[in-house]
Amino acid sequence: KAGVTQTPRYLIKTRGQQVTLSCSPISGHRSVSWYQQTPGQGLQFLFEYFSETQRNKGNFPGRFSGRQFSNSRSEMNVSTLELGDSALYLCASTSGGGSYEQYFGPGTRLTVT
Amino acid sequence: GEDVEQSLFLSVREGDSSVINCTYTDSSSTYLYWYKQEPGAGLQLLTYIFSNMDMKQDQRLTVLLNKKDKHLSLRIADTQTGDSAIYFCAESILGNKLTFGTGTQLKVEL
Numbered sequence: 001k002a003g004v005t006q007t008p009r010y011l012i013k014t015r016g017q018q019v020t021l022s023c024s025p026i027s028g029h030r031s032v033s034w035y036q037q038t039p040g041q042g043l044q045f046l047f048e049y050f051s052e053t054q055r056n057k058g059n060f061p062g063r064f065s066g067r068q069f070s071n072s073r074s075e076m077n078v079s080t081l082e083l084g085d086s087a088l089y090l091c092a093s094t095s096g097g098g099s100y101e102q103y104f105g106p107g108t109r110l111t112v113t
Numbered sequence: 114g115e116d117v118e119q120s121l122f123l124s125v126r127e128g129d130s131s132v133i134n135c136t137y138t139d140s141s142s143t144y145l146y147w148y149k150q151e152p153g154a155g156l157q158l159l160t161y162i163f164s165n166m167d168m169k170q171d172q173r174l175t176v177l178l179n180k181k182d183k184h185l186s187l188r189i190a191d192t193q194t195g196d197s198a199i200y201f202c203a204e205s206i207l208g209n210k211l212t213f214g215t216g217t218q219l220k221v222e223l
Binding site for chain 2: 106
């Protein structure tokens with residue numbers, strides 16, 4: 001079974017631009033969560049989607065948004081990028097059927113210049 | 114509130130056992146996890162334990178949970194150079210939202 005895939009793997013953007021990151025969960029998994037990893041703040045929860053609905057949200061500004069499609073693939077969007085948004089963005093998938101095993105993708109490394 | 118703490122660094126010799134410790138503050142935790150992260154990679158799920166368990170063993174890995182002290186540990190038996198990585202503990206309280214510790218860098222020396 002294929003693992004969690006994330007595209008693109010690396011991205012360089014300029015301040016003020018927006019960016020969209022994509023995550024494809026493990027086949028059959030219905031829950032997708034997003035995390036931001038930075039050297040200063042560590043790993044922080046952004047949001048979780050289950051069956052196309054946001055089920056949980058972390059403490060991030062409204063510039064960070066996400067969505068989930070009917071095939072469980074998820075995207076996250078960051079608008080008006082700031083230098084501090086430079087980070088590794090990780091997504092994780094869970095079956096959602098009572099299992100709490102969360103499997104992570106390789107991440108998207110976003111650099112904002 | 115949610116707060117998960119780990120020591121930053123651990124160095125062991127190859128073949129020894131490694132013990133990585135973690136403390137958490139929220140007694141409402143339902144599951145506690147251990148993840149491994151190698152340079153430039155995502156997080157690899159090593160093992161997890163339900164909050165009503167005291168111990169879980171999986172091959173070279175042993176997880177101990179002390180709910181009274183809110184203390185979680187991961188023991189790696191016969192540590193190998195391939196075990197060198199950053200290890201994160203994490204707790205879940207609300208469904209699939211994980212709160213991670215700061216990570217422990219494990220260095221295995223020959």
